[in-house]
Amino acid sequence: MTAFAHRAERVQPSAIREFLALAGDPRITSFAGGYPDPTLFPIEELHKIYDELLSAANASALQYAASDGLPELRALVAARLTADGMPCVADDVLITQGGQQGLDLSAKLFIDAGDVIVTERPTFLGALIAFNPCEPDYRSVPMDEEGLDTDALEEVLRTTDRVKLIYVVPDYQNPTGRTMSLPRRRRLVELAEEHDVVIIEDTPYRELRYEGERLPTIKSLDTTGRVIHLGSFSKILAPGLRLGWALATPEIREKLALLKLGADTQNGTLNMRAAAAYLSGFDIEQHIAGMLPTYRHKRDLMLATMAEHFPPGITWTRAQGGLFTWVTFPQRLDVAAFQRDVLIPRSGVIVVPGTPFFSERPEANHARMSFSGVPDERLVAGVRAMGDLLREVLA
Amino acid sequence: MTAFAHRAERVQPSAIREFLALAGDPRITSFAGGYPDPTLFPIEELHKIYDELLSAANASALQYAASDGLPELRALVAARLTADGMPCVADDVLITQGGQQGLDLSAKLFIDAGDVIVTERPTFLGALIAFNPCEPDYRSVPMDEEGLDTDALEEVLRTTDRVKLIYVVPDYQNPTGRTMSLPRRRRLVELAEEHDVVIIEDTPYRELRYEGERLPTIKSLDTTGRVIHLGSFSKILAPGLRLGWALATPEIREKLALLKLGADTQNGTLNMRAAAAYLSGFDIEQHIAGMLPTYRHKRDLMLATMAEHFPPGITWTRAQGGLFTWVTFPQRLDVAAFQRDVLIPRSGVIVVPGTPFFSERPEANHARMSFSGVPDERLVAGVRAMGDLLREVLA
Numbered sequence: 010m011t012a013f014a015h016r017a018e019r020v021q022p023s024a025i026r027e028f029l030a031l032a033g034d035p036r037i038t039s040f041a042g043g044y045p046d047p048t049l050f051p052i053e054e055l056h057k058i059y060d061e062l063l064s065a066a067n068a069s070a071l072q073y074a075a076s077d078g079l080p081e082l083r084a085l086v087a088a089r090l091t092a093d094g095m096p097c098v099a100d101d102v103l104i105t106q107g108g109q110q111g112l113d114l115s116a117k118l119f120i121d122a123g124d125v126i127v128t129e130r131p132t133f134l135g136a137l138i139a140f141n142p143c144e145p146d147y148r149s150v151p152m153d154e155e156g157l158d159t160d161a162l163e164e165v166l167r168t169t170d171r172v173k174l175i176y177v178v179p180d181y182q183n184p185t186g187r188t189m190s191l192p193r194r195r196r197l198v199e200l201a202e203e204h205d206v207v208i209i210e211d212t213p214y215r216e217l218r219y220e221g222e223r224l225p226t227i228k229s230l231d232t233t234g235r236v237i238h239l240g241s242f243s244k245i246l247a248p249g250l251r252l253g254w255a256l257a258t259p260e261i262r263e264k265l266a267l268l269k270l271g272a273d274t275q276n277g278t279l280n281m282r283a284a285a286a287y288l289s290g291f292d293i294e295q296h297i298a299g300m301l302p303t304y305r306h307k308r309d310l311m312l313a314t315m316a317e318h319f320p321p322g323i324t325w326t327r328a329q330g331g332l333f334t335w336v337t338f339p340q341r342l343d344v345a346a347f348q349r350d351v352l353i354p355r356s357g358v359i360v361v362p363g364t365p366f367f368s369e370r371p372e373a374n375h376a377r378m379s380f381s382g383v384p385d386e387r388l389v390a391g392v393r394a395m396g397d398l399l400r401e402v403l404a
Numbered sequence: 405m406t407a408f409a410h411r412a413e414r415v416q417p418s419a420i421r422e423f424l425a426l427a428g429d430p431r432i433t434s435f436a437g438g439y440p441d442p443t444l445f446p447i448e449e450l451h452k453i454y455d456e457l458l459s460a461a462n463a464s465a466l467q468y469a470a471s472d473g474l475p476e477l478r479a480l481v482a483a484r485l486t487a488d489g490m491p492c493v494a495d496d497v498l499i500t501q502g503g504q505q506g507l508d509l510s511a512k513l514f515i516d517a518g519d520v521i522v523t524e525r526p527t528f529l530g531a532l533i534a535f536n537p538c539e540p541d542y543r544s545v546p547m548d549e550e551g552l553d554t555d556a557l558e559e560v561l562r563t564t565d566r567v568k569l570i571y572v573v574p575d576y577q578n579p580t581g582r583t584m585s586l587p588r589r590r591r592l593v594e595l596a597e598e599h600d601v602v603i604i605e606d607t608p609y610r611e612l613r614y615e616g617e618r619l620p621t622i623k624s625l626d627t628t629g630r631v632i633h634l635g636s637f638s639k640i641l642a643p644g645l646r647l648g649w650a651l652a653t654p655e656i657r658e659k660l661a662l663l664k665l666g667a668d669t670q671n672g673t674l675n676m677r678a679a680a681a682y683l684s685g686f687d688i689e690q691h692i693a694g695m696l697p698t699y700r701h702k703r704d705l706m707l708a709t710m711a712e713h714f715p716p717g718i719t720w721t722r723a724q725g726g727l728f729t730w731v732t733f734p735q736r737l738d739v740a741a742f743q744r745d746v747l748i749p750r751s752g753v754i755v756v757p758g759t760p761f762f763s764e765r766p767e768a769n770h771a772r773m774s775f776s777g778v779p780d781e782r783l784v785a786g787v788r789a790m791g792d793l794l795r796e797v798l799a
Contacts, residue, residue, distance in 0.1 A: 011568060011602045011630065013659065014516045014538070020662045033470075047463035055466070056458035063451035068442035071450070071642035075428075106501060106668035113667045117537055121409045138666035142512055143409070173406060207406045235406065247466035249673030264408065267415045271533035272508045273501035277672055278644030 015122075019141040023134060023365060031359055038391035041359045043183060043332050044382040046307075049300045050247045051291065058286045062279060074278040077266040078104025078254075082285040086240075086254045089288075094229035095238065101256055103266050104276050108213045108241035108253040112139035114268045115174070115209050115237050118261065120145045125172040127165055129157050131335070131366035131375070133183040133211065136176055147368035148172070156182070156189030159196040166204040174207050179227055181214040184366050184377035185335040186328025191224050198230045206235070207261075213241040213253075214331035216297050219305035221329040234258035237265075242284060244332075245297050250280040304332070304381060307388065311380040314389050318396030320403055325378075332381040335363070339403060343373045351402060356394035410517075414536040418529060418760060426754055433786035436754045438578060438727050439777040441702075444695045445642045446686065453681045457674060469673040471665040473499025473649075477680040481635075481649045484683075489624035490633065496651055498661050499671050503608045503636035503648040507534035509660045509667070510569070510604050510632050510650075515540045520567040522560055522601075524552050526730070526761035526770070528578040531571055531606065542763035543567070551577070551584030554591040561599040569602050574622055576609040579761050579772035580730040581723025586619050593625045601630070602656075608636040608648075609726035611692050614700035616724040629653035632660075637679060639727070640692050645675040699727070699776060702783065706775040709784050713791030715798055720773075727776040730758070734798060738768045746797060751789035 031037055062070045077083070084099035091097055105111045112135070120126065122144035128136070130149035137147075148169055150162045157177060166172055177197070179189035189197070201208050210227040228238035234257075241253035255265055269275075287293065308328060315325060315336075325336040338344060345362035352358050363375025383391065426432055457465045472478070479494035486492055500506045507530070515521065517539035523531070525544035532542075543564055545557045552572060561567055572592070574584035584592070596603050605622040623633035629652075636648035650660055664670075682688065703723060710720060710731075720731040733739060740757035747753050758770025778786065 010628075011514065011600055014512070014514050014519070014568075016516075017513055017659055020513075020659055020666070022658075022662065023665070042468065044468055047467050050463050050466045052458060052460055052463055052466065056455070059454040059458055060451070063447060063454055065447055068445050068447055071445045071447065071644040072442050073437065073439055073638075073643045109669040110667065117409070118412055118415075119406065119409050121411075124409070135666075135669070138662075142663060142666060173409075205406055233405075243468075248468045249466040251668065251670070251672040263417075264412055264415055267417065267533075268537060270418070271415070271530075271537060272505065272667065273646065274504040274530070275646070277646040277675055280672055280675065 016142045016144050019144060023138055036357050038358045038383055038387050040378040040380070040383065040391065041361045042382060043379055045244050045248065045332070046303060046381050049303060051287070051296055054287060054291050055247070055283060058283045058290070062282050062286065070279045070282045072278060074275055074281065076270040076275045078102070078276060079278070079281040079285060082281045085285055085288040090238070090256055094225050095256060097256055101259070101262060103255045103262055103269065104281060105253040105255055105269065106273060106276055107243055107248070107251045108211060108239050109135060109139060110269070110272070111237070111239035111253060111255040112136050112209070112211070114255070114265045114272070116140040116143040116145070117268050118264050119173045119207060123171065125169055126368070127162065127172055127175045128368040129177055129182065130368070131184055131363060132176065132368055133178055134365045136211065137365070137368055149368045149370070152185060152187055154187065156187050156193050157197065159193050159200060162197065163200055166200055166206065172204065172206050174209055175201060176209045176211065177227070178211045178214070180212055180224070181217065181328050181331025183214065183331070184333050184361070184363070186326045186331050186333045188221065188224065188329055194224065194227050194230055198227060198236070201235055202233055208236045209239065210236055211239045213244055215240070216245050217301065217304055217332070218330040219301055219308060228256060237261060245293065246284065246287065250284060252276060252280060252284050307380040307385070308334070310385060310388060311378065311392060314392040315396070318393045320396065320400040322403065323399065332379045334378050334380065336376045336378055338374045338376070340374050342403065344376045345373065347402060351398050352395060355398060356391065358391045358395050411537045411539050414539055418533055431752050433753045433778055433782050435773040435775070435778065435786065436756045437777060438774055440639050440643065440727070441698060441776055444698060446682070446691055449682060449686050450642070450678060453678050453685070457677050457681065465674045465677045467673060469670055469676065471670045472661040473497070473671060474673070474676040474680060477676045480680055480683040485633070485651055489620050490651060492651055496654070496657060498650045498657055498664065499676060500648040500650055500664065501668060501671055502638055502643070502646045503606060503634050504530060504534060505664070505667070506632070506634035506648060506650040507531050507604070507606070509663045511535045511538040511540070512663050513656065513659050514568045514602060518566065520564055521763070522557065522567055522570045523763040524572055524577065525763070526579055526758060527571065527763055528573055528606065529760040532760070532763055544763045544765070547580060547582055549582065551582050551588050552592065554588050554595060557592065558595055561595055561601065567599065567601050569604055570596060571604045571606065572622070573606045573609070575607055575619070576612065576723050576726025578609065578726070579728050579756070579758070581721045581726050581728045583616065583619065583724055589619065589622050589625055593622060593631070596630055597628055603631045604634065605631055606634045608639055610635070611640050612696065612699055612727070613725040614696055614703060623651060632656060640688065641679065641682065645679060647671060647675060647679050702775040702780070703729070705780060705783060706773065706787060709787040710791070713788045715791065715795040717798065718794065727774045729773050729775065731771045731773055733769045733771070735769050737798065739771045740768065742797060746793050747790060750793060751786065753786045753790050
């Protein structure tokens, strides 16, 4: 049979996809997905909005629209980005099919086979899935409590040919929950300039901040137009609408828009109309502020339960925002095997084993755990059951 | 500044994108876009559906869902494809972001730079935009009233190395409106088998049939699993929902699904739920049948008005379905220049000049005209004004 393209070798089933399938099973307690809490969706407001949009006078809400996104939605997103320290106008913004599409388009624009993408270590596995079809090589840079280690980054940039992109999630990173400090952000931009590299700043969790100060985005520190800033409505409005955005210089944005046109013509008109109506008719800042206590509580509950029930020798991050904690087990524990052989069969709990979050040289003794999607009682029971099983296997 | 990837050279502004922008101007009479008639959208039914979906009990309609599409929607699409002579089940179907995404994913799966895609001559320009980032070479095969000339195709396949894909729109082709005859469909499948090539069968217009018999799809003639069948809800339900599908063998479908996961995670959950509710709660066959007289009337009106008002030496196709007629002018007429210098400034009419519909060796003396999106009176006035101006410039 006709051979696939060379890139197809890089397109393999991912851990997260299998877990998303399992997560639909009501017997499973899933700490795997990065799902927002559905009880926090502004469903009444959206109900009202779709009701108004789907009147006969509004048939245009079901028609084709401009491929780079509805102008009114782009203007409203630009206003929010401006308020967040990134002065811009509607024409600077591209609406994307969630934040994920911004990753696919950015890689398409910059990466030839064999070009290098530098990632955090660990990094968002969905980004690797988006980048892989462009056949990049990867280098990964360690993180500490201040995020990406910029000294280590400097060494990588100094010693590596063909680095085209640096991919970072500076706010409440997926999977570690870590925040990149302001000095590191500044140093990252300096290094990108020195080495003429483009930065992809991915910010899906930026507005889910439970403590600590709001740090400037990397894009806001960028004076040479080398940062592509990606954002998403998935965590602040609803993921089922599949809406995100990309902010970049006109030259880059125009090429991303053309790639988007070829990839899927446009985002759904109805959902773009709805998001615009939500932003103009309701107070999204208040909505976001209203969600934070719930997530903060869930984070605290998960971390406290882990502290109480996990055996010694296990560490985890304390995220100031976002949805995740990154758990590190003794080196001898292979989390994927533990999950398959013990955790799922005996407790029905799932996490995401850490291996696929490494762009190179994977480590098997980590897990990403999300505290957002599970009701309190199940969360506590699940973490406790996991602790009991860990005690047993690590004894 | 950091260099773009090599493929970016193939990503250039397209004619259709500029026209879609112009088409929003109320002073313009647009025969350019392939827009369905918005007065035919089942907006009352969709209103009812979204109203029910957006109740608090249905927050899951706003949540993440499986990346290859909601199982219930895939099952409903599979049932319709089965009824159309392509026996399949839900697991054989991938939900895509409109038909366009199926083109992007298929090229990603099969095309390395320098591989050859064979297209009809002319072909859908949106497909070329989807394919171009994979850096294919193209060969184009002439058409006649029976569609793709399979003798010419045989010659191309015999004399060309690295042919991986043949892209066809067999039903009411975009841009010509032509239908591929049954003997040609059979011969196409034979030739693809002989030369071990994959066929992409793109069918967005298949169900808009105004006359003639329903021919078997190419997929239904495929015994070796080498046809990727693409379809879309854009013309039978509403384009603003961005929903389409791909039907392929398990091996191909699985790879397309993984590429989709990387490209945009998933389609919008809410819109997939709505489409599933529409298919299960309403009679889409009756809805489609109800649209046909309007489109048939519009086609007849445009062709009759052209016959009355266009000067001699101009020919056009008579489509048995779909949205388009392909107009061929005397060789000396450059349609793009005529449109820019005469047609738009003096009549406010726009068409799509034919050049970008050629995957190689473009011809400048054609235009694609859509009869679907313009009210009758404006349609007649626009065609008449165009005829008057053509008389003048061709005199």
